[in-house]
Amino acid sequence: MKSISLPLNNHSSSRKFLDLCVNNIPETNSYQARTSHRIFHKKQALYSVGDTFEGIFILRSGSAKSFITTIGGEEHITKFFYPGDLLGIDGFDAHSHAQNLHFLETSSVYFLKKSDINGLVKTSDDFRDCLLQSISHAMVCDMSMMMYLSMCSSEQRLARFILDLSMQFAERGLSAKDLLLSMSRTEIANYLGMAIETVSRILSNFQQRGIVDVKHRSLTILNFETLNRCAPNGLSSHVSRIEKSPKKEAVCH
Amino acid sequence: MKSISLPLNNHSSSRKFLDLCVNNIPETNSYQARTSHRIFHKKQALYSVGDTFEGIFILRSGSAKSFITTIGGEEHITKFFYPGDLLGIDGFDAHSHAQNLHFLETSSVYFLKKSDINGLVKTSDDFRDCLLQSISHAMVCDMSMMMYLSMCSSEQRLARFILDLSMQFAERGLSAKDLLLSMSRTEIANYLGMAIETVSRILSNFQQRGIVDVKHRSLTILNFETLNRCAPNGLSSHVSRIEKSPKKEAVCH
DNA sequence: CGTAAGGTTGATCTGAGTCAAGGTTCGTGG
DNA sequence: CCACGAACCTTGACTCAGATCAACCTTACG
Numbered sequence: 001m002k003s004i005s006l007p008l009n010n011h012s013s014s015r016k017f018l019d020l021c022v023n024n025i026p027e028t029n030s031y032q033a034r035t036s037h038r039i040f041h042k043k044q045a046l047y048s049v050g051d052t053f054e055g056i057f058i059l060r061s062g063s064a065k066s067f068i069t070t071i072g073g074e075e076h077i078t079k080f081f082y083p084g085d086l087l088g089i090d091g092f093d094a095h096s097h098a099q100n101l102h103f104l105e106t107s108s109v110y111f112l113k114k115s116d117i118n119g120l121v122k123t124s125d126d127f128r129d130c131l132l133q134s135i136s137h138a139m140v141c142d143m144s145m146m147m148y149l150s151m152c153s154s155e156q157r158l159a160r161f162i163l164d165l166s167m168q169f170a171e172r173g174l175s176a177k178d179l180l181l182s183m184s185r186t187e188i189a190n191y192l193g194m195a196i197e198t199v200s201r202i203l204s205n206f207q208q209r210g211i212v213d214v215k216h217r218s219l220t221i222l223n224f225e226t227l228n229r230c231a232p233n234g235l236s237s238h239v240s241r242i243e244k245s246p247k248k249e250a251v252c253h
Numbered sequence: 254m255k256s257i258s259l260p261l262n263n264h265s266s267s268r269k270f271l272d273l274c275v276n277n278i279p280e281t282n283s284y285q286a287r288t289s290h291r292i293f294h295k296k297q298a299l300y301s302v303g304d305t306f307e308g309i310f311i312l313r314s315g316s317a318k319s320f321i322t323t324i325g326g327e328e329h330i331t332k333f334f335y336p337g338d339l340l341g342i343d344g345f346d347a348h349s350h351a352q353n354l355h356f357l358e359t360s361s362v363y364f365l366k367k368s369d370i371n372g373l374v375k376t377s378d379d380f381r382d383c384l385l386q387s388i389s390h391a392m393v394c395d396m397s398m399m400m401y402l403s404m405c406s407s408e409q410r411l412a413r414f415i416l417d418l419s420m421q422f423a424e425r426g427l428s429a430k431d432l433l434l435s436m437s438r439t440e441i442a443n444y445l446g447m448a449i450e451t452v453s454r455i456l457s458n459f460q461q462r463g464i465v466d467v468k469h470r471s472l473t474i475l476n477f478e479t480l481n482r483c484a485p486n487g488l489s490s491h492v493s494r495i496e497k498s499p500k501k502e503a504v505c506h
Numbered sequence: 507c508g509t510a511a512g513g514t515t516g517a518t519c520t521g522a523g524t525c526a527a528g529g530t531t532c533g534t535g536g
Numbered sequence: 537c538c539a540c541g542a543a544c545c546t547t548g549a550c551t552c553a554g555a556t557c558a559a560c561c562t563t564a565c566g
Contacts, residue, residue, distance in 0.1 A: 050490060068396055070486040076400040090396070092382075092389035098488075099396065122375050135388055136345035142395045143321055143343070143352065147329040149402040150446025154554065185513060193403025195555055200514055216513090216563080233323040235351075237303060407522065438545060448523050453546050469531080469545090 039108045046087060046101040046109065053091030055113035059083050062107020063182040065191075066090075066099045077191040079142075080104075080183060082168050086134050104182040144235060152232045154194045158202050159230035161192055162212070166221060177224075181217040206230075292361045299340060299354040299362065306344030308366035312336050315360020316435040318444075319343075319352045330444040333357075333436060335421050339387050357435040397488060405485045407447045411455050412483035414445060415465065419474060430477075434470040459483075 037060070040046060046057060049069065064081040078099060081087060087109065090098040120127040148157050162179070170176035181188075189196040206212045211227050213220040221227060290313070293299060299310060302322065317334040331352060334340060340362065343351040373380040401410050415432070423429035434441075442449040459465045464480050466473040474480060 049488075068400060069489045070400075071489050072486045073489075074404065074486075076404055078396045078399055089389055090393050092385040093393050094390075098393045118378070118381065121381060125371070128371065128374060132345040135392075136342055139388075139392060139395065140343050140346050140351045142392065142399065143331045146331060146395065146399055146402060147321060147323075149399060150444075151327065151329055184511095186511095191403075196513080197515080197556085198554060201554095204514075233325045233327075235302075236322045236324050236326075437543090439543095449544090450524085450546080451522060454522090457546075 036111050037108060038111060039106065040103045041106050042103060044103050046103065047091075047097045048100045049097055051091075051097045053088070053095050053097055053114070055111060055117065056089060056091070057087040057109040057111055059085045059087055060108045060110055063104045064101055064107060065104060065183065065187065066101045068099050075190065077187055080191065083172055086138070089135055089138070104187075147235075148232060149193050154192070154198050155202050155205075155230055156232045157192045157194070158188075158199065159206075159227055160232055161188065162219065162221065163224075163227060163231055177221045179219045179221070181219060289364050290361060291364060292359065293356045294359050295356060297356050299356065300344075300350045301353045302350055304344075304350045306341070306348050306350055306367070308364060308370060309342060309344070310340040310362040310364055312338045312340055313361045313363055316357045317354055317360060318357060318436065318440065319354045321352050328443065330440055333444065336425055339391070342388055342391065357440075400488075401485060402446050407445070407451050408455050408458075408483055409485045410445045410447070411441075411452065412459075412480050413485055414441065415472065415474065416477075416480060416484055430474045432472045432474070434472060 040062075046064065059081050061083050064087065065077050066079045066081070066087075067075050067077045069075050081101075087101055088097065117131070121131065148160055152160070165179055165181075166176045169179055183191075185199050186196050189199045192199070203212070203214050206227075207214055209226070211221075211223045211230070213222055293315075299317065312334050314336055317340065318330050319332045319334070319340075320328050320330045322328050334354075340354055341350065370384070374384065401413055405413070418432055418434075419429045422432055436444075438452050439449050442452045445452070456465070456467050459480075460467055462479070464474075464476045464483070466475055
């Protein structure tokens with residue numbers, strides 16, 4: 001499978017992040033150079049729940065999923081990752097990882113150990129801003145996901161998923177319409193909180209309506225217009241604010 | 254309504270966080286002392302989507318909710334906040350807030366402006382660790398919430414909600430069994446992604462089964478045992494790990 | 507080449523949403 | 537302090553989106 005990797009001409013914040021790390025950490029010895037880049041294969045784990053937190057990773061190429069497991073053994077996929085994404089932020093909490101991370105295909109990561117993070121945060125304003133921005137952005141995305149899960153129909157969630165994927169691909173310099181899914185139907189269903197049969201049915205339905213063309217794991221978006229109408233409404237941003245609820249009027253003491 | 258406020262003998266990470274801020278920022282003038290603490294009343298907004306991000310807040314007393322709004326005008330509550338919680342982290346992303354924050358009752362917040370955060374991150378290792386830990390913890394909670402939303406029945410979600418509330422109260426030195434809800438049924442339903450009628454029905458049902466005693470907004474947990482059995486299984490942690498999937502075996506280059 | 511994993515499709519069932527009606531509490535102004 | 541309207545909450549009846557069960561097809565891999 002052709003994997004995604006971060007193109008050099010990508011100036012998004014994730015790319016900037018990677019640059020900042022690579023250019024600011026003094027790689028005095030070749031040992032560090034060797035260990036800061038690692039390659040993993042499909043189904044391999046980067047970390048698992050309970051592993052000691054040693055630092056974060058930046059995905060350079062390939063794709064991955066993070067998931068949590070209940071005591072009963074059920075898994076729930078919490079996120080899919082693409083090049084430029086930060087992996088392992090969950091480890092800051094208890095100094096050990098709270099999630100599992102597995103790769104979906106052959107992938108490479110850049111390792112940024114805790115001491116390097118601490119150093120960079122002090123010395124580089126850009127790095128600090130980038131790190132906080134990146135984490136904050138991830139949280140904002142999680143909030144949207146929670147909204148989709150709690151307010152949208154299965155069709156809306158799947159439409160949103162495809163459109164989000166398309167955006168992710170486009171941001172990384174790939175086609176926005178020809179997508180190569182790196183996850184199985186089961187994984188999509190699990191992530192979106194629906195039965196695998198439902199994913200299959202909705203995809204077939206989209207196909208019949210001429211919205212997409214799906215064959216195995218390659219998906220072509222034929223009609224963005226209609227797909228967008230299937231997806232839930234976007235979030236309101238400051239642009240669309242008209243009237244506002246009771247404004248801040250603090251009482252100082 | 255009797256509001257919750259952070260007790261002085263609470264040595265949790267949130268309390269530590271607040272201490273770190275108060276003790277490390279030189280309050281050279283009385284102006285800052287006055288503006289760093291603010292009191293808000295029920296239904297007042299701390300910030301809204303699109304507001305310029307000027308810093309984060311620490312909730313000292315009371316309670317609050319954050320929510321996002323779709324273009325269509327629908328609201329979705331993303332989180333409830335209690336004393337010690339960090340408010341406004343969403344603003345780091347685009348330098349403007351991505352969510353709205355309203356108070357549920359009279360509350361007070363401590364304001365920590367951007368420049369202070371940047372300064373503290375450089376000078377105090379404790380502050381840096383606390384900030385990252387706090388954000389990371391919030392993300393881990395969001396992940397669980399996503400799992401509950403996508404895999405659990407309404408009854409399970411509501412049971413989990415009550416137990417989580419109970420824990421929040423206990424952590425803040427209040428009774429773990431006598432809860433005073435600061436949010437309406439509508440807000441609970443919205444947060445948990447279900448119809449208001451469903452919340453009402455499940456609460457009545459819990460009452461009939463002798464699990465809780467609900468009257469208006471005061472809720473007493475009568476049977477933790479049974480309530481726990483209603484809630485979804487907890488997450489597996491490193492303690493319960495037995496066998497592990499393919500371990501990390503990086504190929505270095 | 508055979509078996510397992512992954513994927514599709516149809517039939518049936520049910521949890522929870524929607525609609526409807528009535529009760530309770532709160533807040534404001536007379 | 538009471539009254540009236542609005543907001544909040546509860547309960548019942550009906551409906552439907554999507555889960556579950558079942559059978560079958562397709563692709564990947566040792």
